[in-house]
Amino acid sequence: MSSAAFPYDTLGPIEGYRVWRMDDDRLFSFSRDAPWPVQRPMVARCLGDGEDRRAPHPSCRCGIYAARDLGLLCPTIAMGTLRDWGMVFGGAIVVGTARLWGRVYEHERGWRSELAYPTAIFSLPVSAQTAPRIERLLEAYAIVLRPAPPALARLCGPTSADGPLS
């Protein structure tokens, strides 16, 4: 029996950093058109091989991703703030934390899990138009707004944090 037996069913919650898109007052996965449910967990699906497999599956890249360090999300945040990104999916960029549980694979840079739910989003400068949408988002998901870590605040200045469509 290996001492590093992954995946494992978590005994306690793991919390990692994530980037979402906020659209229609809901959180969406950053790179897929997948809305995160309100008041119930996001459930990962494995679509590999055309079978109904439990996600995350060891032989593919499925699962709900979260990063161990906020800095690892910088390229994603930068990509999300490109003007053209709004042409693909739309929505403002939201950075925050999510709790992960169920089957979880641990990787060097973070985790991919079977189940997840947002726990907080970071407060960043947003336009007067976006601020009430953030409030509705917090209320819908019953999550809190946390002060942005300084590194994130520097990365997402007033012009970039709002995203192209907000």
Ligand SMILES: [Zn+2]
């Ligand atoms: Zn899969």
